[in-house]
Amino acid sequence: MKYLIPSFLFIFFANQLLAQNSSIKGQVKSNNALAENITVKIIGQSKSARTNQTGNYQIENLPIGNYTLIFSGIGYQTKKATVVLTNEPAMLNVDLLDSESNLNDVVITGVNRATQLRKSPVPIAVLSKKSMDQNVNTNLIEAIVKGVPGVTAVTTGPNVSKPFIRGLGYNRVLTLYDGLRQEGQQWGDEHGIEVDEYSITRAEVVKGPASLTYGSDALAGVINMIPYSPNFEEGKLKGDFTTNYQTNNGMIGASIGLAYIKKNWKYVIRATAKTAHNYYNKIDGLVYGTAFREYNLSASARVDQKWGFSKTAITYYNNLMEIPDGSRDSLSRKFTKQVSDYADDIKNRPIVPDDDLKSYSINPLHQHIQHYRLYNTTQFKLGNSDLNVLIGGQQSVRREYNHPTAPQQAGLYVVLNTLNYDLKYNLPDFAGIESTFGINGMLQGNRSKDATDFPIPDYDLFDVGAFYFAKKSMGKVDVSGGLRIDRRNIQWNDFYVGTNPQTGFGKQVEANYPSANFQFPAFKKNYYGLSGSLGLTYNISEKLLIKANIARGYRAPNITEIGSNGLDPGAHIVYLGNRSFKPEFNLQEDLGIIAYLKDADLSFEWFNNEIQNYIYQSRLTAANGNPVVIVPGNLTYQYQQSKARLYGAEISVNLHPSKLKWLTVNNSLAYVVGLNKNGELLAKHGRDARYLPFIPTLQIRSEIKVTARKPIGILDKPYFKVDGVFYADQNRFYALDNTETFTTGYGLLNAGIGSTLKSKAGKTLCDVFVQVDNIFNKSYQSNLNRLKYFEYYNASPNGKSGIYNMGRNMSFKIIVPF
Incomplete structure (x- = not known):
């Protein structure tokens, strides 16, 4: 009896203490559609969760009491909700509104993890597909130029636009496709980006040095x-x-896209074709050498599990684009064309x-650009932390006739082969500090093939960098x-x-x-x-x-x-x-x-x-x-x-x-x-x-x-x-x-x-x-x-x-x- 009573009391109070812990779960929707990848965070707590493909979330092992939750996600207005947690699990369902103003929008570019736009001190702009659709665009960069102040483009005809941010361009602006850095002979004046404009639903623009997260080539943004x-x-x-x-x-232009969801898998495929003849203005008439033809094909598959998610995607870009040189008849100002290689009298x-x-x-006389991209991005959830791994291979083939x-x-x-790697570990929150450690870089090789002109040598490049990034909210x-x-x-x-x-x-x-x-x-x-x-x-x-x-x-x-x-x-x-x-x-x-x-x-x-x-x-x-x-x-x-x-x-x-x-x-x-x-x-x-x-x-x-x-x-x-x-x-x-x-x-x-x-x-x-x-x-x-x-x-x-x-x-x- 001497040991029985204390043991009984210990078990009783232990059960009572365990009974004080409960959980909050629910479902998030927007416009009657399930909202995936919404961050659910408890104010004053280090615990958080994200909604899965069915919009459901769950946060466990919480003491009973009153809680305020913040729901935030890309393209949605952030919402706060309160809940009283008792011994029974609490159910909290939320409807989010689309983000009309982007003050509380969530961005993923240039930060260590998904972050409210208002919390980032670095200037970041967001452009939606809706905004891009409402303008005349011959390429994606032109759409971004019209929608984001401070972004311009150096152009060579309607199909080549090189982005500039606040007066800086070329290799100082890093372009990413779904987080993977774009590598495609971007050093040249007449080399545009190799992306299907119809496949993009959102563009995020960082203005200013973003080398911290990405390394070289992000000097301008x-x-x-x-x-x-x-x-x-x-x-x-x-x-x-x-x-x-x-x-x-x-x-x-014509583009068709298909998407299918089955169990934990999501599949997307898109095919696009564009063609154009020479463009026109009153001074020059039809400008010879500005026609183009473009084909795109992309596909992706993503699986979501309790451990995280994994997405594998492949893209193919094929562009035939004429080379303008501006030669004309001296009197009529009509365009002329080169017909001889030897003793060419312009x-x-x-x-x-x-x-x-x-x-x-x-x-x-034209360019033929082909770009192949295969990549995988995977996130492993590790309790209150997560590990993100991105591996991508690209090949850019450029012929100029x-x-x-x-x-x-x-x-x-020239044929440019690139292997990109990016490893980021989002550490558990400590004292309200969200921090990330990362290593990324690339291995690259460029080779000239059966050509007659050689502006650059065959080269090999290896790039590696490590970073630490942290953020903390302290009241206001x-x-x-x-x-x-x-x-x-x-x-x-x-x-x-x-x-x-x-x-x-x-x-x-x-x-x-x-x-x-x-x-x-x-x-x-x-x-x-x-x-x-x-x-x-x-x-x-x-x-x-x-x-x-x-x-x-x-x-x-x-x-x-x-x-x-x-x-x-x-x-x-x-x-x-x-x-x-x-x-x-x-x-x-x-x-x-x-x-x-x-x-x-x-x-x-x-x-x-x-x-x-x-x-x-x-x-x-x-x-x-x-x-x-x-x-x-x-x-x-x-x-x-x-x-x-x-x-x-x-x-x-x-x-x-x-x-x-x-x-x-x-x-x-x-x-x-x-x-x-x-x-x-x-x-x-x-x-x-x-x-x-x-x-x-x-x-x-x-x-x-x-x-x-x-x-x-x-x-x-x-x-x-x-x-x-x-x-x-x-x-x-x-x-x-x-x-x-x-x-x-x-x-x-x-x-x-x-x-x-x-x-x-x-x-x-x-x-x-x-x-x-x-x-x-x-x-x-x-x-x-x-x-x-x-x-x-x-x-x-x-x-x-x-x-x-x-x-x-x-x-x-x-x-x-x-």
Whole structure:
């Protein structure tokens, strides 16, 4: 009895204590659809959960008491809910609203884990598929440019847009597809991204150094293009058919996607085709060499289990794109075409027939780009932590055909193979600190095949970096930051080029080949980078925020900057690199003020960016002032390196009167100045060398949109909008050696209508979008349009020089779900 009573009491009280623990579970929906991957977090507790594919969640081993839960997810408004937990498990079901303003939207780019936009001190913008569908786009980057202030693009015709963020582009902007970095010969001017625009449902843009999470090449920021993920009832097959026609270049696009959910598996497949003839403007007429044809195929499969999830996806991109060179008849200004490889007299080429200008057939001088991508992303749930693993393989095949007498012979033929790896471990929360440790990088090899021109050597690259990132909320203040260290090794062997006696073209040869030219001496070098960031968000109130961030970014020189020594046929430029270049480092300060008021959303973002060892292109001229011509008919550019500074701001004023819910007025302004800090050049050339090349001019956008709040017959929420964009004169340009010239400002007016069509039973029949860009068919040249500089004459009969941008363009798009 002496031991029995204490034992009984121990068991009794132990059972009572265990009985005090219970659980909360429930289901999350949105618009009657199951909401997957919603984060459910208890305020004041380290425990959290995520909803599975059926929208269900469960948090166990909680003491009885009162709790406040926060439900947040990408594309949804964050919601708080309270529950009283007793001995019995509590059931808490929640309906989330779509996120109309993105203040509480959840982002995944540039942060250690899914994070509310309001908590990130780094400027991040989100663009939805709905916004992209309501504009005229010939490629995905063009859609992002129209939707995100501070993002611009250097273009070479309608199918090549290289993204720039706050005046920085090329390898300084890292593009991701579903979190996997895009690798596809992005060093070239005429190389666009290789992504199916119809497959993307969301784009997240990080403005400023994001090297902390991704390593080199994110000095200016990150664009993450996120494909569709199905979220509907199990056992159903759903899909959509999209078709698009644009009047200016006759662009025809068609895309079909299918999605199926069975048990814990989700399957998605999409096929897309696009074709277009040459585009038109009033000055040039139909611009020869701007037709393209594109095919895309993608598929993915994802399984969700208690241990986490695993997704495997494959994509294929195939693009045939003509190469414009701008050659013309000197009197009529009609476009001419190259018909000879030998003794090609540019000023006496034959005029292009009208039938060729209007044809959808791709002319012999064109690029053929193929991109293959296979990757797997897996998350392992480990209690209150998780491990995320991303492994991806890519192959980019690029052929540029520039020999009219031998149309099957590629001038440039390069194959780039890349293996990407990314390992991130989200540690358990400790003292309210959310932290992540990660290692990522890539292994890359580039090889030239049966080509005649060799602008870059065959090289091998190995990249590895490790980082630690943490964030903590302290009342009204959210703080985040971290450190990263990187190492990149790049090397190549001796590379010789000789002449093929049968064709007279160049070819890769051995060192002992007769008259072999030693084009690329062997090279091997390691680049190291240390980067970091620290920022905070001060929540003055639920609707008013102040954000500040300081970050140091790093970028290793790319292959063309250190290794190029030859003609890139597609760009019509001979590039000359510099093997002694150092890595770029920048220090950027960001300050932002955001207010989400009852009738307006206001934001002001200011930045200052100091860059060490900035690399840029400059046209090469001889001592007599004439351009250096190494290959006839092609310009010569040499890379330079100096200090630089960029500063500017973005302002947004979006009005949505609460008493006029049918009206929205969106306004934005983006401004950036790029200064060349090369003291030697400034002392010698003054203002001609003061500014950096390819800096966007002041840009103002305004949109007035009227949306019906109630259905009108079969029209559900029909809208009408008018928008205008104004670009100021660009008189701050890099004028040394006529690399750039003055660009006159211009304004464009656009308009559009659209609606969802529904049956009387409420079933969605289709979405219809009609948009007209450049309503008044204005003739203009963008300072970021490379075709502006495609000119062979010092003067012309009409006083116009170079090629102009696209004229009026009307787009008809229909999306039919099934």
